[in-house]
Amino acid sequence: NVGxxxxxxxxxxxxxxxxxxxxxxxLxxxxxxxxxxxxSVISMKIEELYRRGTSILLITHYGRILQHxxxxxxxxxxxxxGEIVMSGSGELVSEIERRGFQKIFEECGCDE
Structure with missing residues (x-):
């Protein structure tokens, strides 16, 4: 994939x-x-892989791919x-984008 x-x-x-x-x-x-x-193309193919039976761990710092x-x-x-402090649906990402990590962490007691 050079170039x-x-x-x-x-x-x-x-x-x-x-x-x-x-x-x-x-990923x-x-x-x-x-x-x-x-x-958009990457998101469609990730869904295709999932529907074919592949388990996918997607690491991201931004919620934009999740919107697709x-x-x-x-x-x-x-x-x-290094620890999982919260789990949820895609709505959790939307909430963090609206309110920020700090507010979410304060509410769950994870801000220490």
């Missing part, structure tokens, strides 16, 4: 996963450095200092 743009590299990685059909796929920031069109995924397939975990 590929960021979006092309990410799409190529997803294509490899589609061909290999893994049981577990770990570390697949939305980093990609344009909106690439994000079917909410019914999402289980969101929020980590702080």
């Amino acid at each position: 590929f743009s960021g979006g092309e590299r990410k799409r190529f990685e997803i294509l490899q996963a589609l061909l290999m059909e893994p049981k577990l796929l770990i 570390d920031e697949p939305d980093s450095g990609v344009d909106i069109d690439s994000l 995924l079917d909410p019914s397939i999402l289980k969101v975990h929020i980590m702080k200092d």
